Amino acid sequence: MYEGAVQDLIDELGRLPGVGPKSAQRIAFHLLAAESADVGRLVAALQRVQAEVRFCVTCFNVAEAEQCRICRDPRRSEDVICVVEEPKDVVAIERTREFRGKYHVLGGAISPIEGVGPDDLRVKELMTRLMNGQVTELIIATDPNLEGEATAAYLARLVAPMGLAVSRLASGLPVGGDLEYADEVTLGRAFEGRRRIDA
Amino acid sequence: MYVRHLQLGSFRNWERVDLPLRPGPTVFVGRNGEGKTNLVEAVGYLATMGSHRVSADAPLVRHGAEQAVVRAALRREDRELLVEIEINPGRANRVRVNRAPLPRPRELLGLVKTVLFAPEDLVLVRGDPSDRRRFLDDLLVSRTPRLAGVRSDYERVLKQRNALLKTARLARGGALATLDVWDGHLVDLGSQLLAARLRLVADLVPHVAAAHAQVAGPEAPLAGLGYTSTVPLAGDGTPMTAGTPLPDVAELANALRERVAERRQDEVDRGMTLVGPHRDDLVIALGPVPAKGFASHGESWSLALALKLGCLALYRADGEEPILVLDDVFATLDTDRRAALAAVARTAEQTLITAAVLDDVPAELRGTRVQVAGGAAFVVEDDTVLEGGVR
Numbered sequence: 001m002y003e004g005a006v007q008d009l010i011d012e013l014g015r016l017p018g019v020g021p022k023s024a025q026r027i028a029f030h031l032l033a034a035e036s037a038d039v040g041r042l043v044a045a046l047q048r049v050q051a052e053v054r055f056c057v058t059c060f061n062v063a064e065a066e067q068c069r070i071c072r073d074p075r076r077s078e079d080v081i082c083v084v085e086e087p088k089d090v091v092a093i094e095r096t097r098e099f100r101g102k103y104h105v106l107g108g109a110i111s112p113i114e115g116v117g118p119d120d121l122r123v124k125e126l127m128t129r130l131m132n133g134q135v136t137e138l139i140i141a142t143d144p145n146l147e148g149e150a151t152a153a154y155l156a157r158l159v160a161p162m163g164l165a166v167s168r169l170a171s172g173l174p175v176g177g178d179l180e181y182a183d184e185v186t187l188g189r190a191f192e193g194r195r196r197i198d199a
Numbered sequence: 200m201y202v203r204h205l206q207l208g209s210f211r212n213w214e215r216v217d218l219p220l221r222p223g224p225t226v227f228v229g230r231n232g233e234g235k236t237n238l239v240e241a242v243g244y245l246a247t248m249g250s251h252r253v254s255a256d257a258p259l260v261r262h263g264a265e266q267a268v269v270r271a272a273l274r275r276e277d278r279e280l281l282v283e284i285e286i287n288p289g290r291a292n293r294v295r296v297n298r299a300p301l302p303r304p305r306e307l308l309g310l311v312k313t314v315l316f317a318p319e320d321l322v323l324v325r326g327d328p329s330d331r332r333r334f335l336d337d338l339l340v341s342r343t344p345r346l347a348g349v350r351s352d353y354e355r356v357l358k359q360r361n362a363l364l365k366t367a368r369l370a371r372g373g374a375l376a377t378l379d380v381w382d383g384h385l386v387d388l389g390s391q392l393l394a395a396r397l398r399l400v401a402d403l404v405p406h407v408a409a410a411h412a413q414v415a416g417p418e419a420p421l422a423g424l425g426y427t428s429t430v431p432l433a434g435d436g437t438p439m440t441a442g443t444p445l446p447d448v449a450e451l452a453n454a455l456r457e458r459v460a461e462r463r464q465d466e467v468d469r470g471m472t473l474v475g476p477h478r479d480d481l482v483i484a485l486g487p488v489p490a491k492g493f494a495s496h497g498e499s500w501s502l503a504l505a506l507k508l509g510c511l512a513l514y515r516a517d518g519e520e521p522i523l524v525l526d527d528v529f530a531t532l533d534t535d536r537r538a539a540l541a542a543v544a545r546t547a548e549q550t551l552i553t554a555a556v557l558d559d560v561p562a563e564l565r566g567t568r569v570q571v572a573g574g575a576a577f578v579v580e581d582d583t584v585l586e587g588g589v590r
Contacts, residue, residue, distance in 0.1 A: 110377055112362035118377060146355055146384060153380045183303075184345045 006032070058129070060105040060122050062087045070094075070103060077101045081129065082139040083155065085109050085148065089141065101139075104129065109147040110154060118154060126155075130162060137165040144171045200275040200312065200520060201549035202242055209264035210286075211237035216576055224550040224564040228557045229571030235553040238569070238576065239315075239524045241269045242551060245282055246313040247337055248292065248304065251526070257288040273311065282311060305351075309344035312514055312521035316507040316528055323506055324490050324499040328480035335396050335481055338510060342517065346395055353388040357472055360385060365470040375467070382459050389475040390452035393430065396476060397445050400426050405441050406516070407509030414508070414539045415501040420486030422505050429478045430454045436482045501536065504528075508543055523547040530559045537561055 001007055006028060014024035031039055055061070056068035063069070070076060070090070080101030084090055090103050106121040129135065140155055142148035152168050159166060172190035173182055182190070201222045207213045212234045227235040236252070240259075243251050250259060260267040267286040272279065284307070285293040294304045301307060322330040340347045360381040367375050404424050411422035423438030431454060434443065446454070458474045459466075466473050483490040483502055490502050514521045523544060529537055529552070541561035544550040554560050557568070568579045 110380070112359050112366065112377075112381075115362075115366070117363075117366075146352060146359070150359070150377070150380045150384065153383060154377050157379070183306075183348075185348055 055105075059103045060087075060107060060125070061090050061103055075100075078134050080137045080139065081126075081135055082141050083126065084141050085143060085151075093141065099139075101137075106142070106151070109142055109151040111147045121151075123155070123158070127158070130159060130164065135164065137167070139167050139169070141169045144169075200273055200280075201522060202271050202551075203274050203279075204272040205238070205241065206268075206270040207238070207241055208268035208270075209261040210241055210267040210269060211259060211261060212574075213237060214261060218569065218576055219578060220549070220551075220569075221567055222549050223567065224544060224547075224552060225567045225569060226557065226560050226565055227551065227553045227569045227571055227576075228560075229555070231555055233571045233573075234576075235555075235571045236317075236526050238571070239526055239551050239553055242271070242522060242524055243313055243315045244269055244284065244286075245271055245273075245307075245311040246315075246341065246522075248284070248307060249337075251315050251317055251319055255288070256286050256292075259286055260288055271311075280310070282307065305347050306344070308340050308347050309342070312341060312519050313524055314507055314511045314514070314521050315524040315526065316504060317524075317526035318528065318531065320503040320507060321499060324483055324494060324502045328478075331481040331483075332477070332479065334506070335399060336392075338513075339395050339399055342399070342514075343395065346392070349388055349391050349395075353385075353392055353476070356381060356384040356388060357475070357477055361471050364466055364472065367467055367470070378463075382456070385472070385475060386452050386456045386459065390448050390455050392476045393428065393451050393455070393479070394446070394448045396479070397426055397432075400424050400481065401439050401441065401443055401445060402516075403506075403509050403513055404439050406512035407505050410508035410512060410543075411501060411505035413543070414504050414536055415498070416535065419498075419501070422502055423484040423486075425482035425484065427480050427482050428476070429474045430458050438482075438484050497533070500532065504532075504536070504540065508540075511543070511547070520548045523550040525550065525552045527553050527555070529554055529561070530556065 002010065009028045009031070010021075010024045013019055013027050014021055016024075019027070031042075052064055053062055054064070056063040056066075056071055058067055058071045061068040061070065063071075065072070077100050080099075081104050082093065082099055082101055083104045083106060084093065085106055085108055087105055090105065093099055093103075104122065104126050106123065106126070108116050108121055110116060110118060110121070130138065138155075138159060140152045142151045156166050156168075170193050172186065172193055173179065179187070202220050205216075205218045205220060207216045209215075216238070218238070227238055229235050240250055240252060244259070250256075253259070265287075268283070269286070270281075270283045272281050274280070279297075281295075281297050283295040284304075287293070292304045294301045294307045296307065296310065323334055336346075336350055340350060360378070363375075363378060363381060367378070407424055408422050411419065415422075425434075425436045425438045426432070427436035430451065432446065455474065462474050483506070485494050485498060485502065490499065494502060511521060511523060525540070525544065529540070532540065538561065541564055544552070544564055550564065552560055552564060557565060566580065570577045570579050
């Protein structure tokens with residue numbers, strides 16, 4: 001245990017995801033030794049995040065204005081909505097530069113253990129968006145685990161009467177990998193989702 | 200297969216032990232509390248990543264240490280296999296096989312095969328259904344490693360579904376809207392698990408019956424196995440034979456789906472999942488009567504032993520030669536059963552036996568000994584100390 005302020009800092013850092021006690025201690029001592037201007041920038045960045053970042057009123061992605069950058073972009077299609085669990089999933093899909101539609105961030109996945117049901121997610125808001133008539137396709141990109149699959153199945157049932165094209169991201173083999181290193185579940189899914197080659 | 204070399208670090212009472220082992224029978228002998236069972240428990244851990252004595256990993260780590268290490272060099276059909284496990288209670292274990300780390304520790308399951316018989320196995324006959332389900336599922340995963348994923352996913356779905364049913368009971372009708380989704384997972388995974396268990400019981404039946412006849416004598420009633428399920432099955436709970444027709448996964452999925460629908464209101468009322476393989480049981484019968492409640496103490500012992508020897512025979516039928524571990528069992532068996540067990544133990548590629556008193560072990564198994572005393576373990580052959588390690 002260290003004296004007051006240092007220990008407080010270590011405790012706070014240790015509460016961050018992915019930071020264990022040893023890492024927290026290392027970061028704390030790094031900050032102690034750092035230039036005060038560097039620390040100032042970090043403090044300012046943290047305060048700005050608190051003060052300025054909000055969630056987009058349309059898709060619930062992180063935004064600095066009423067709407068996020070993607071929802072404001074007129075070049076993006078209004079016909080397709082891609083549903084994801086977290087804002088970081090939007091970033092991941094954006095990196096592919098393959099998707100030119102809009103997003104909808106649910107804010108998690110259905111998980112009764114953690115007390116998360118559909119009412120705790122942005123499902124109602126999604127339904128409102130789908131109801132405006134312009135959307136023709138829904139891509140469900142929740143995580144490929146039990147909770148993500150459950151959320152996808154729930155949404156698929158919910159929107160079924162609306163007559164949209166609904167799809168789920170494929171799961172299968174990693175690109176550039178070796179078949180022999182794939183685990184059985186992934187390989188099994190890849191078999192299920194195999195595609196015909198048009199020659 | 201056999202363990203050629205066993206090394207433990209901070210495992211149970213052993214700070215460090217380094218022990219060369221040989222094929223054939225080896226008796227670990229020493230007074231109570233010296234740590235004989237701890238040595239063979241580590242061998243069992245290689246196979247199941249669990250202990251036959253405790254359900255959590257924390258007691259396996261030496262008091263005051265943060266982690267325990269089990270390192271074993273095995274030989275399997277003339278090939279060397281080095282398995283290293285770092286046991287980290289409360290965190291993920293780390294496993295290396297032939298010096299290469301496994302991405303998921305679960306992938307070790309099925310690589311090392313052991314059959315372990317210990318006094319605790321009496322619960323297979325007399326204990327709760329959960330003990331018998333664990334027995335079946337451990338054996339399933341060892342024979343078909345893919346099922347480890349099905350088993351853990353099924354347990355996770357069950358937790359999610361039970362949590363949902365509990366909240367549904369406290370009004371909030373909307374919570375039930377997602378129940379169908381979990382039903383889908385439950386049916387899909389549950390039917391796979393159920394089909395695999397039925398297949399396994401059918402495979403075990405002839406081996407267990409033969410082992411029982413050997414242990415309890417030819418006049419003893421026939422030992423039978425059946426499976427009783429929350430899903431309606433033809434011949435539910437009655438002893439199976441090798442030729443019993445088994446339903447396939449799709450049929451079981453349909454039956455499970457129907458049953459889940461029928462019991463929905465009960466499940467909501469009680470706030471838990473009432474249908475599925477987590478409520479099933481392995482039925483062990485002695486002649487026409489179920490063993491539980493009817494079998495005497497001695498008969499229960501014979502049945503428990505027959506179950507384990509049946510596993511050994513099943514592995515052999517699969518073309519595998521597992522390591523046989525007999526933890527402190529000879530002292531509790533009568534002369535005939537001792538002789539029957541010794542006859543099997545002699546044929547195993549490697550048998551590791553623990554005993555407090557050497558005389559309890561049949562003479563033909565006593566060739567190689569590991570003397571465990573005063574915090575040290577030494578290999579003794581024909582009364583000559585060969586090598587050993589200190590605790």
